Amino acid sequence: MLRFAANLSMLYPEHGFLDRFAAAAQDGFTAVEFMFGYDFPAPDIARAAQDAGVAVVLLNAPPGGQDTHSISQAWGQGSRGTACLPGREAEFQNGVLLALEYAQALNCPQIHVLAGVVPPEHQAGSALPLALQTSHAYAATNSAMRDTYLSNLRWAAEQAAQADKTILIEPINGRDIPHYFLNRQADAHAIVQAIDAPNLKVQFDLYHCQIVEGDVLNQLRHWLPTGRVGHLQIAGVPLRQEPDQSELHYPTVFDTLRELKWTGWIGCEYRPARGAVAGGTTAGLGWMHP
Numbered sequence: 001m002l003r004f005a006a007n008l009s010m011l012y013p014e015h016g017f018l019d020r021f022a023a024a025a026q027d028g029f030t031a032v033e034f035m036f037g038y039d040f041p042a043p044d045i046a047r048a049a050q051d052a053g054v055a056v057v058l059l060n061a062p063p064g065g066q067d068t069h070s071i072s073q074a075w076g077q078g079s080r081g082t083a084c085l086p087g088r089e090a091e092f093q094n095g096v097l098l099a100l101e102y103a104q105a106l107n108c109p110q111i112h113v114l115a116g117v118v119p120p121e122h123q124a125g126s127a128l129p130l131a132l133q134t135s136h137a138y139a140a141t142n143s144a145m146r147d148t149y150l151s152n153l154r155w156a157a158e159q160a161a162q163a164d165k166t167i168l169i170e171p172i173n174g175r176d177i178p179h180y181f182l183n184r185q186a187d188a189h190a191i192v193q194a195i196d197a198p199n200l201k202v203q204f205d206l207y208h209c210q211i212v213e214g215d216v217l218n219q220l221r222h223w224l225p226t227g228r229v230g231h232l233q234i235a236g237v238p239l240r241q242e243p244d245q246s247e248l249h250y251p252t253v254f255d256t257l258r259e260l261k262w263t264g265w266i267g268c269e270y271r272p273a274r275g276a277v278a279g280g281t282t283a284g285l286g287w288m289h290p
Contacts (some may be wrong), residue, residue, distance in 0.1 A: 002254055002257060002258065002262070002266060003030075003031065003263075003264075003265050003266060004029065004031075004265070004266050004267075004268055004288060005029065005031040005032055005033045005057050005058070005265045005266065005267045005268065006020075006024035006027070006029040006031075006032045006033070006054075006268055007032070007033050007034060007035075007233070007267050007268050007269040007270070008020040008021065008024065008032050008033070008034040009034045009035040009036070009269075010269055010270060010271050010272075011024065011268060011270075011272060011281045012024065012281045013271075013272070013275065013276040013280075013281075014276045014277060014278050014279075014280060014281075017034075017037065017039075017040065018040065018044060018045070018048040019048075020032075021048040021049050021051070021052035021054055022048070022051065022052045023281070023282075024052065024054060025052040025053055025054050026282075027281070027282050027285055028288075028289075029054060030053075030054055030055065031054055031055045031056070031057045031265055032049065032054050032055070032056055032057070033056070033057055033058035033059065033265075033267045033269075034056075034058075034059055034060075035059070035060045035075075036059075036060055036062065036063070036071075036075065037059065037102065038062060038068070038071050038072065038098065038102070039072055042101065042102045042105035042106065043105060045102070045105075045106060046105050046106050046107075049106065055107070056106040056107070056108040057108065057109065057110065057231075057265045057267075058108065058110045058111075058112060058168070058203075058231055058265070058267060059099065059102060059103060059106070059108055059110075059111060059112070060099070060111070060112045060113075060114065061081075061095045061096050061098075061099035061111055061112065061113045061114065061156075062074060062095035062098060062099065063075045063079045063080055063081055063082075063095075063114055064077075064079030064080075064081070064082050064088075064091065064095070065079070065091070065095070066090075066091055066094055071095070071098070078117075079116075080114055080115075080116055080117045080177050080180060081113065081114025081115050081116040081117075081181075082095070082114075082116050082152075083113055083114065083115050083116055083148075083149050083152045083153060083156075083169075083181075084115050084116045084118075084145040084146070084148055084149040084152075084181040084182075085116045085119070085145065085148065086144050086145065086148045089148070089151075089152060092152050092156075093152075093155065096111070096113065096155075096156045096159060096160075097159065099111045099113075100159060100160060100163050100165060103163065103165050104163055108165075109164075109165060109166060110165065110166045110167075110168055110230055110231055111160065111165055111166070111167055111168065112168045112169075112170055112203055112231075113152075113153065113156055113167055113168065113169060114170075115149060115169065115172075115180065115181040115182045116180075116181050117177065117178070117179050117180055117181065118142075118145070118179040118180075118181055145181065149181065149191070150191065150194060150195060153167065153169065153191065153195055153200060154195050154197065156200075157195065157197035157199055157200040158197070160199055161197070161198075161199050165199065166199045166200070166201055166230055167197075167199060167200050167201075168200075168201055168202065168203040168230050168231055169182060169188050169191065169192070169200070169201075169202060169203065170182070170188070170202070170203035170204075170205055170208070170233075171183050171184050171185055171187065171188050171202075171205070171208055171209070171212065172205070172208050173207075173208045173211040173212045174212070175211060176208070176211075176240075183212050184212060184213060185202070185204065185209060185213065185219055185223055188202045189202060189223065189226070189228055192228050193228075201228055201229060201230030201231075202223070202228055202229050202230065203229075203230060203231045203232075203233065204219075204220075204223065204224075204229045204231070204232050204233070205232070205233040205234075205235075205269065206220075206232065206233065206234050206235075206248065206253065207233065207234065207235035207236070207237055207240060207248075207269070207270075210237045210247070210248050211237060211238065216248060216253065217252065217253065217256050220253075220256055220257065220260060221256070221260065224257075224260050224262060225260070229264070230264065231264060231265060231267065232257075232262070232264060232265070232266045232267065233266070233267040233268075233269045234250065234253075234266055234267070234268060234269070234270070235268075235269055235270035235271075236248070236250075236270060239271075239273075240270050240271055241270055241271055241272070241273040241284075242270060242272065242273055242284045242285075242287055243268075243270070243287050244286065244287035245273060250287065251290075268288075272284050
């Protein structure tokens with residue numbers, strides 16, 4: 001049986017963050033994930049999850065920032081991670097250590113580490129953006145950023161292993177996050193193989209994969225058997241709404257996941273088409289209960 005986790009950064013927008021745990025549980029979710037909860041003390045989040053009876057199965061490390069205030073402001077200021085950015089290693093490490101504190105308090109097994117955006121000086125008038133859109137992105141990426149990325153991920157995996165946690169990296173399409181460092185499944189798997197840490201895996205988001213590469217069913221058949229995929233996420237394409245509003249035929253996707261005997265979580269990381277109206281997320285869950 002497929003297992004779905006509600007993404008509380010996107011679902012139930014009519015509720016405050018801490019109230020979304022109970023809302024998800026009321027709709028039958030037994031697990032949740034979210035991007036950033038660092039505006040709230042970890043014990044408060046743990047209490048909300050415990051009271052609702054849901055497990056937290058994934059959270060993101062901070063997108064940037066060195067302290068509570070700057071971490072809170074980082075996403076709004078355009079920061080999309082620091083893992084690939086030379087000179088920001090201390091900021092990256094502080095973020096990972098904070099994420100591990102939260103993961104421990106929430107009994108959360110997996111942490112997604114954002115790669116970051118290629119700096120502007122490497123975007124225009126260079127081969128880098130073009131390289132990032134080809135199957136040769138891994139080899140063509142600026143060597144300093146690649147080396148920094150590998151070094152940071154190796155360090156993060158070592159820290160996470162001490163806490164029995166898994167680090168995830170996720171290819172993200174360049175339309176949602178222009179010039180994001182990591183775009184393709186093969187590139188992510190090459191990085192995981194290069195580091196060769198058992199607790200470093202790929203977060204396979206089918207929405208991003210469909211936009212960048214397509215051929216999602218064959219991608220699933222190719223990568224899931226490797227054991228290097230730690231988490232899946234879904235959303236309708238192209239509007240990132242419910243999976244039944246998609247050019248990607250999710251009933252066939254779900255049949256393929258059953259065929260492949262996928263037992264991990266599937267994060268529902270989409271924006272409800274009905275928006276923040278009361279009951280909007282709930283009304284759009286027909287795809288999950290056909």
